[in-house]
Amino acid sequence: MKTNKIKGWIGAMLVLGGLLLIAVLYVPMWYIDLDAPQYPEGLQLLIFPDKIGGNVEIINGLNHYIGMKTLHTEDFIEFKLLPYIIMFFAVFFIIVGLLRHRKLMWLLLVLFVSFGIIAMVDFWRWEYNYGHNLDPNAAIIVPGMAYQPPLIGFKQLLNFGAYSMPDIGGWLFIASGALLLFGVIIDRRIMKKENKLNISAAVFILGLTLVSCSAEKEPIVIGKDNCDYCKMTISDARFGAEIVTKKGKVFKYDEAQCLLSDIKDGAVKSEDVKDIYLTDFCQNHELINHKNALFLKSEEFKSPMGGNVAAFSQRDSMVHYKKSINAEEVNWSNISK
Numbered sequence: 001m002k003t004n005k006i007k008g009w010i011g012a013m014l015v016l017g018g019l020l021l022i023a024v025l026y027v028p029m030w031y032i033d034l035d036a037p038q039y040p041e042g043l044q045l046l047i048f049p050d051k052i053g054g055n056v057e058i059i060n061g062l063n064h065y066i067g068m069k070t071l072h073t074e075d076f077i078e079f080k081l082l083p084y085i086i087m088f089f090a091v092f093f094i095i096v097g098l099l100r101h102r103k104l105m106w107l108l109l110v111l112f113v114s115f116g117i118i119a120m121v122d123f124w125r126w127e128y129n130y131g132h133n134l135d136p137n138a139a140i141i142v143p144g145m146a147y148q149p150p151l152i153g154f155k156q157l158l159n160f161g162a163y164s165m166p167d168i169g170g171w172l173f174i175a176s177g178a179l180l181l182f183g184v185i186i187d188r189r190i191m192k193k194e195n196k197l198n199i200s201a202a203v204f205i206l207g208l209t210l211v212s213c214s215a216e217k218e219p220i221v222i223g224k225d226n227c228d229y230c231k232m233t234i235s236d237a238r239f240g241a242e243i244v245t246k247k248g249k250v251f252k253y254d255e256a257q258c259l260l261s262d263i264k265d266g267a268v269k270s271e272d273v274k275d276i277y278l279t280d281f282c283q284n285h286e287l288i289n290h291k292n293a294l295f296l297k298s299e300e301f302k303s304p305m306g307g308n309v310a311a312f313s314q315r316d317s318m319v320h321y322k323k324s325i326n327a328e329e330v331n332w333s334n335i336s337k
Contacts, residue, residue, distance in 0.1 A: 004102050007190065010183040011097040014105070017176035018093030024086055024176075025049055029169035030123075032149050034059070035161040045071075046167065049082045067134035068147055078122065085115065086173075093176065102187065109184050112177055124151050154248045163247055217242055217277050217287050218250045229258035229267070230305065238310065239303045240279035242287060245272045257307030260336055278311035281321070286313070290332050294318040297335075298327035309335055 028046040031054070035042045046053035051073045060070040073079050089112060096104045131148025147157050150164045166174065220240040226233055228251040234240055239255040243262075251268055253259040256278060262268050277287040281296075293311040296318060301308040309330070312318035321327055 006100045006102050006105060006183065006187050008100065010187055011100040013179045013183050014093050014097030014108075016097075017179040018090045018097065020172045020176045020179075021086055021090035021093060024169040024172050025083055027169040027172070028053060028167040029173065031165060031167045033163040035163070036159050038159075048079075049086055049169065050079050052076075052079075066140045066147065067136070069130060069133065076126075078126075089115070089176075093180070105180070105184060105187070109180055112180060116173075116177065120151070127151065154250075161249060163249070216248075217244055217275065218252075220252050220279065220287070225252050227252065227254040227258050229253055229262040229265075232304070236304055237285040238279060238281050239301075239307075240285070240287070242277040243268055243273055244275045244277070246274045247272070254304045255307050256309050256311070256335060257303070257305050280313045281310040282317040283313055288313045293332070295330045295332065295335060296322055296327040297330045298325050300325040300327070 028048050030047040032045040032047075033042055034044070043058055044054040045056065045059060052071050056071055063070055089108075092108055092111075096108050127149050132146045134147075149155065149157070149162045152164055152166075154161060154163050156162075220234055220237075220242060222234055222237045222240075224233070232254060234252065234254045236254065241253040241256045241259040243251040243253075243259060245251075245268070251259075251262065253262065259276065263270055263273070276290040278290055278293050279285045280288050280293075288311060290311070293313065294315060295309055295311055297309050298321075299308055301310050303309065310321065310327075312321075318329070322329060
């Protein structure tokens with residue numbers, strides 16, 4: 001029936017979504033990057049629909065020492081089933097796009113979203129077992145330590161930084177789902193016979209379907225966290241500093257001098273820096289963005305590494321210390337030279 005047909009261009013979007021899913025079969029869907037001082041070039045684990053790729057042998061060698069299971073494609077039933085499931089959805093997308101059948105499109109949406117949720121839960125379950133079920137006879141055992149990689153984003157595992165994100169195939173899969181959801185939203189508006197389609201609202205909803213990572217600052221734990229530059233335990237709450245990268249990685253320092261040295265030495269590239277935070281010398285020592293901070297420099301501060309720079313969020317507090325110890329007011333440009 002005519003009333004049960006979707007628009008031709010929506011059908012074309014679904015056909016495109018099916019073709020994108022076919023492409024997923026030939027590229028990695030997910031990747032986990034591992035960074036550590038002894039591997040400056042980094043290690044990478046690539047997850048394809050039908051196999052595991054990347055630096056698998058090196059990672060398996062490292063896993064052996066800490067009691068983690070080694071990774072082998074044949075140990076995962078998912079790699080046997082996933083290509084067929086992806087092909088099923090690819091054909092389903094194309095059929096719905098050609099037939100332009102509204103109820104089939106809704107069924108496809110329900111099945112596709114359900115599969116996406118189940119797949120992510122299964123991936124998390126695999127990561128949990130992988131990081132928690134450790135060999136009690138391993139050469140290196142850290143009591144209470146687990147090595148579960150992040151589902152998405154960044155996580156520190158001993159001296160390794162693990163960064164997990166969708167790869168080309170994962171983004172193609174998400175794009176297919178976004179096209180399907182966008183088609184359903186537009187078709188629903190057409191069914192309601194709205195004369196004007198709010199394109200901006202539709203695009204906004206489409207954007208909400210895409211995965212995003214927000215890089216956030218983390219509190220500095222005094223007496224526990226170590227400075228990423230000098231490796232000393234951060235012990236003075238008045239002078240802490242922190243870098244948040246565009247990938248969401250967090251680097252902590254015992255003062256601004258160590259932070260700037262880490263950037264100058266190239267350990268953290270300046271183009272990768274999203275935000276820089278300094279501990280407020282007063283006001284419960286909260287982290288404040290360096291762009292909003294006021295700075296004083298004085299030998300009287302006696303900071304851990306001798307930089308002797310204090311950050312303030314409130315001008316009256318800064319003025320008080322400036323007068324009481326005859327400190328010099330400086331800005332971030334002066335400090336970072």
